[in-house]
Every structure is written in structure tokens, then in C-alpha cells.
Amino acid sequence: MNFSLTEEQLLIQDTARQFAENELTPNAAELDKTGNREILLNNLKQLAELGFMGLNTSVDYGGSEVGTVAFSIAIKELAKGCASTAVTTSVTNMVAEVIQAVGNEEQKNKYLPKICSGEYPAAGFCLTEASAGSDPAGMKTTAIKDGSDYILNGSKMFITSAEYAGVFVVWAVTDKEAKKGKGISCFLVENGTPGLTVEAAEHKMGQKASATNEVRFDNCRIPATALMGEENNGFKVAVTELAGGRIGIGSLALGVAEAAMDYARQYIAEREQFGQALIKFQGLQWKLADRYTELEAAKLLLMQAAYLKEQGQPFSKQASMAKLFATEKANEICYDAIQLLGGYGYISEYPVERMARDVRITTIYEGTSEVQKIVIARELLKEI
Known part of the structure; x- marks a missing residue:
């Protein structure tokens, strides 16, 4: 097996390393102490401009399309400077991959360019719940069909970047009678949708500059077009991602x-x-x-x-x-x-x-x- 990195991968590594040394390391202590959102959001914007918010996303949607090896290298180098910035970058890339993998063309064209360009500072992955952490198949959040809409009710816990995420990928139960893990669907929900509330950030031991929030859904009405992939077939998407x-x-x-x-x-x-x-x-x-x-x-x-x-x-x-x-x-x-x-x-x-x-x-x-x-x-x- 050839362990040598390609020219492109070496360029990604070098760019991430220089950004970490010049922008992240000097500010990491202040971010840890103050959680300065201005500094963090500026970091994220610069990373988007460098192509780091869509590392495994197709160039057709504004991504870099450099692959998973380059993604791993980039996250490692960024984490050497600031773990809070690195985790936001990692999760945002993961959300972009979910949308690319199971979203339709309309959904991909609408959301991926906004994620990759930094128009959305970050994106949220809403899976974990208070009683469904290591066992996400036991989630209680529901999405009930109502005409041409779905109505979301429930809450998600420990959501990275929730307060500045532009869009969330949300998993919810759409068939209560199905076997555990079988009646779950996947939706795209924009931040600011009526009925969606992002609670105050948790006070954490570490990675303090990375916001971690509860996201609540109270009769949150979303259009049926927000469904990604097939209804009741969303859990295996979560497991894969x-x-x-x-x-x-x-x-x-x-x-x-x-x-x-x-x-x-x-x-x-x-x-x-x-x-x-x-x-x-x-x-x-x-x-x-x-x-x-x-x-x-x-x-x-x-x-x-x-x-x-x-x-x-x-x-x-x-x-x-x-x-x-x-x-x-x-x-x-x-x-x-x-x-x-x-x-x-x-x-x-x-x-x-x-x-x-x-x-x-x-x-x-x-x-x-x-x-x-x-x-x-x-x-x-x-x-x-």
C-alpha cells in the first residue's frame, strides 16, 4: 500500500496547517475563556472561503470534492490549532455529505452551496435526544403528516453549532407502529422556522467555543418537500453518516x-x-x-x-x-x-x-x- 499523499492532499494539509498556525492557535486560549463568537465565525468564514466546508462535496454544488483522506488530514491539522473550530468544520462537512447522499437535486442545489460558501456559518446534525443518545433508534421526536406538510414535535440534545447553523438535518419518527428504528425519516429544517427554538448553549468542560445546544420543535410545520429520501427509511442514513x-x-x-x-x-x-x-x-x-x-x-x-x-x-x-x-x-x-x-x-x-x-x-x-x-x-x- 502506498502511504504517500497526493499533491492535492499535501496542498490541503499545508493549507490547513498554515491556517491553524496563523489563525487558530493564537486565538485558541481566548476562545476557550470567552467563547468569542466573532472570532469563531470569522474562522469559519475563512475556512469556507478556503474550501474546507465541503471537502467531500461535489464541485457541482460548490464543494471541493477532495475526498475523505483529505478531509481526515484537514480536520487533524485544524484540531492542532483549535478543537472547537475543528469540530464545527467536521460536523458541517458531515451534514453536507448527508444532503449530497440522500437529498434530491432541488435540496442539494438549495442548501449545499450555502454550506460550502459560508453563507451558512455551519450546519446542524439533529439526531441525539435526552433519552436516545447511544440508542438513537429510541428517539421520541415525531413528524406527523398534515396535508402537504409535516408537523415536528420533540427536542434534540447536544447539537453542535445549533445557534449559528443555517440548516439542520433532523431525524423524527413518522410511523409509530413500525419496529424500532424502522419508522424514522430524515428532514431538512432551516434555522428560524416557526416552532423551532435553539436553547442557550450548554456550559461544558472543553471545546467551549463550539456551541452545543438543545433544539426544540413545538408544532414546527415544515413542507413535505423537506423530507430527504424515502419516508420511514431515514435511520440507516443516520447510521451510515x-x-x-x-x-x-x-x-x-x-x-x-x-x-x-x-x-x-x-x-x-x-x-x-x-x-x-x-x-x-x-x-x-x-x-x-x-x-x-x-x-x-x-x-x-x-x-x-x-x-x-x-x-x-x-x-x-x-x-x-x-x-x-x-x-x-x-x-x-x-x-x-x-x-x-x-x-x-x-x-x-x-x-x-x-x-x-x-x-x-x-x-x-x-x-x-x-x-x-x-x-x-x-x-x-x-x-x-
């Missing part, structure tokens, strides 16, 4: 962990104790060796999953393996980075403290580590 989203979150975790370990390595190369630089101590050298080996392994797992998806091959198992390994190791690595800095690692003046908080959620959203193990085991059993 979640698998792709796991590549994005795994890549994000890898980027944060790389940034934390790079910072810690530089720190111990300069910090002296007992008459010599800390990096001269074999115990710390071995810690670096272990952690950078794990980072490389995570990168290879992510590249494998991204390549398979890009080639149109089955990738669900590989995506879950990549997310499981990358996010769990990233959490460990960020805590090791704090340890390498000693007391300074615990102080917010140093970025590894923020990175450890930012990376913590990666083992939870887009499917917890426990859910990834269920997916992996299920796929392994199918192979017998």
Missing part, C-alpha cells in the same frame, strides 16, 4: 493529541532539573517513544478507514476501530503531556491543560467508545 463522522472525530482527537505531545516534547527539551534537560532522562524518552508510536498507529487506522470510505468500500468496522483507538489514546496522551510539564501542565497559561479538556469529549460524541466496541464486535461476528 455516523460511521463517516467517526473518521472526523478520530482525526480531531489525533490532532489535539499531537499538538499536546509536541508541546510537551519541546518543553522537556528545554526544562532542566538535576543539572540536565529533562529529555535526557531515559524514563521520559521511553514515554515519548510509546506515545508517538501510538499517535502513528492512530493515524494509520484513520487513513485506512478514510481510504476505504473514499473507495466506496465497507468501512464501518475500520471507522469504529480508528475512532476507538485514536480517541482513547488521545485522552491518555493529553494527560501524559500534563504530567511531562509537571505543575505547569495544570495551569491554564499552558495549552496542554485546555487540550486535555478539549479531547475528553472525543470518546463520547459520535458514538461512545463502548458503542464503537459494539459495532466492531457486530462486524466481527458477521465475518464468521
Whole structure:
């Protein structure tokens, strides 16, 4: 297998890296402390202008169409600068892919150019509910047909970028009598639609600049043309897109962990104790060796999953393996980075403290580590 990146992929990587170094890293601490929306929205607008909001979207709809490998590389590089910006970029790309995959031409022509161009700062993926997190098939939100409309009622939890998303992809039950997971449909709902309310942002441990909101639907009337794909056949769309989203979150975790370990390595190369630089101590050298080996392994797992998806091959198992390994190791690595800095690692003046908080959620959203193990085991059993 050839692991070399193409010219186009190298250009994406270099552009994302430079943007992260010039625009994201210098503002990451302030975004963490203040959640400054002006800075975040400016970042998102610039990323859209660079083509990062439609990385796997066709050029016919304003996208970059550079593929899943380039997407993974880009998210990793952006996350090294600011996890909050990277997660917004990842989720927005995922919504664009959903619309491209199952939307009709009218829907694609209406929404994808707005997402890719930055006219919509972001887009929202409305699946999770208070009682349907790891088990989204148990959702309670309903969409009842009423003439030529549907009426939405219910609420969605932990929706990334909800307060500045231009459009939401919303899953709701359209057949209450169907077996669990079988009577669910997928809709496009614009922000500002009467009956749709975005609640105040949650106060979180990390990724504080990325808004996470509850989205409520109270007799929210939408036209039948808002339905994407076939009625009652929307849940498998969600499952498929979640698998792709796991590549994005795994890549994000890898980027944060790389940034934390790079910072810690530089720190111990300069910090002296007992008459010599800390990096001269074999115990710390071995810690670096272990952690950078794990980072490389995570990168290879992510590249494998991204390549398979890009080639149109089955990738669900590989995506879950990549997310499981990358996010769990990233959490460990960020805590090791704090340890390498000693007391300074615990102080917010140093970025590894923020990175450890930012990376913590990666083992939870887009499917917890426990859910990834269920997916992996299920796929392994199918192979017998």
C-alpha cells in the first residue's frame, strides 16, 4: 500500500496547517475563556472561503470534492490549532455529505452551496435526544403528516453549532407502529422556522467555543418537500453518516493529541532539573517513544478507514476501530503531556491543560467508545 499523499492532499494539509498556525492557535486560549463568537465565525468564514466546508462535496454544488483522506488530514491539522473550530468544520462537512447522499437535486442545489460558501456559518446534525443518545433508534421526536406538510414535535440534545447553523438535518419518527428504528425519516429544517427554538448553549468542560445546544420543535410545520429520501427509511442514513463522522472525530482527537505531545516534547527539551534537560532522562524518552508510536498507529487506522470510505468500500468496522483507538489514546496522551510539564501542565497559561479538556469529549460524541466496541464486535461476528 502506498502511504504517500497526493499533491492535492499535501496542498490541503499545508493549507490547513498554515491556517491553524496563523489563525487558530493564537486565538485558541481566548476562545476557550470567552467563547468569542466573532472570532469563531470569522474562522469559519475563512475556512469556507478556503474550501474546507465541503471537502467531500461535489464541485457541482460548490464543494471541493477532495475526498475523505483529505478531509481526515484537514480536520487533524485544524484540531492542532483549535478543537472547537475543528469540530464545527467536521460536523458541517458531515451534514453536507448527508444532503449530497440522500437529498434530491432541488435540496442539494438549495442548501449545499450555502454550506460550502459560508453563507451558512455551519450546519446542524439533529439526531441525539435526552433519552436516545447511544440508542438513537429510541428517539421520541415525531413528524406527523398534515396535508402537504409535516408537523415536528420533540427536542434534540447536544447539537453542535445549533445557534449559528443555517440548516439542520433532523431525524423524527413518522410511523409509530413500525419496529424500532424502522419508522424514522430524515428532514431538512432551516434555522428560524416557526416552532423551532435553539436553547442557550450548554456550559461544558472543553471545546467551549463550539456551541452545543438543545433544539426544540413545538408544532414546527415544515413542507413535505423537506423530507430527504424515502419516508420511514431515514435511520440507516443516520447510521451510515455516523460511521463517516467517526473518521472526523478520530482525526480531531489525533490532532489535539499531537499538538499536546509536541508541546510537551519541546518543553522537556528545554526544562532542566538535576543539572540536565529533562529529555535526557531515559524514563521520559521511553514515554515519548510509546506515545508517538501510538499517535502513528492512530493515524494509520484513520487513513485506512478514510481510504476505504473514499473507495466506496465497507468501512464501518475500520471507522469504529480508528475512532476507538485514536480517541482513547488521545485522552491518555493529553494527560501524559500534563504530567511531562509537571505543575505547569495544570495551569491554564499552558495549552496542554485546555487540550486535555478539549479531547475528553472525543470518546463520547459520535458514538461512545463502548458503542464503537459494539459495532466492531457486530462486524466481527458477521465475518464468521
